[in-house]
Amino acid sequence: MSTHQITPTDEHLPPLELPPGALDASHPDYENTTGSDPPEIEPIEHRIRLDIIEAGGLLSHDTHAPTPLARQYIQRTLVDTYESEHRFFPSYDRLDDFLDEAPAFLTGELEPHYRELEQIRADRRKWYTELIPKNLDTIQGTADSLLPLHANTFHGVVIVDGNTDPIGYADGHDLDVDDVIREAQLDNHILPSEYGITLPAPLLVGEFASGSTYAFLPWSDAVVCGCPYKQTNKWAVMCKHELAAASCLATAHEGDVDAKYVLPIDVGVDIPQRARRFVSPTVAATHTSRKQR
Numbered sequence: 001m002s003t004h005q006i007t008p009t010d011e012h013l014p015p016l017e018l019p020p021g022a023l024d025a026s027h028p029d030y031e032n033t034t035g036s037d038p039p040e041i042e043p044i045e046h047r048i049r050l051d052i053i054e055a056g057g058l059l060s061h062d063t064h065a066p067t068p069l070a071r072q073y074i075q076r077t078l079v080d081t082y083e084s085e086h087r088f089f090p091s092y093d094r095l096d097d098f099l100d101e102a103p104a105f106l107t108g109e110l111e112p113h114y115r116e117l118e119q120i121r122a123d124r125r126k127w128y129t130e131l132i133p134k135n136l137d138t139i140q141g142t143a144d145s146l147l148p149l150h151a152n153t154f155h156g157v158v159i160v161d162g163n164t165d166p167i168g169y170a171d172g173h174d175l176d177v178d179d180v181i182r183e184a185q186l187d188n189h190i191l192p193s194e195y196g197i198t199l200p201a202p203l204l205v206g207e208f209a210s211g212s213t214y215a216f217l218p219w220s221d222a223v224v225c226g227c228p229y230k231q232t233n234k235w236a237v238m239c240k241h242e243l244a245a246a247s248c249l250a251t252a253h254e255g256d257v258d259a260k261y262v263l264p265i266d267v268g269v270d271i272p273q274r275a276r277r278f279v280s281p282t283v284a285a286t287h288t289s290r291k292q293r
């Protein structure tokens, strides 16, 4: 398996070695094998992250406010993205008439494929119109445990495997012992090595006000939270930790366009930007947040 290597500025840190699935889709070595690899971060996920940042965040104790600006942006993004996918499906207007006209053998051969395509399209519609709004309602409703936002810490660390003694590694590389963590110490549902990231690795760990510690995993041109909610609900576009991260970026880097899409390091070592990139640069360059029509 080919990997892509990023050398940190801090010479005490190991390189960040990424698998093909953690590259930009335009990279010649990019590869995501559906079924065996973790799912790609979908374009809609990047757009939602961006909408929250552009709207100034989406997390507050006030649940009775009118529809927050971020949700208005997201609603428009969901409709636009769903509509933009129409071109991937053939037109089925008058499908029943059309199948009746075909010879019986051909109808029999074609019908299951058309029905399957219709089902895929219906599932996609359900995702954009029901599941994603429900996902966002759920995480907004449970995100109280992550407030106030500044109580969540983004920690730049070196993640080592179970055979490596963190204290010995820290000593050997002139690092603070608090900045070297065994991956088994993380609360991640999926560990960095299970994502194909070579250990030791310089990664960003979120130490959340709720008491959990999750490494952000570099994947398809951004990072994804390793928590159970995000990793087990494949239809979920965001977890409360990513919501907190987006809301944090919305307020932390006003005026600094580059830093707006890259998570900060509050404490710890200076890990590469790639391990902190929260929004795909391609999506950031092409998506504009707009209110509902």
Ligand SMILES: [Zn+2]
Pocket (backbone or CB within 6 Å): 214, 225, 226, 227, 228, 229, 230, 239, 240, 241, 242
């Ligand atoms: Zn999470």
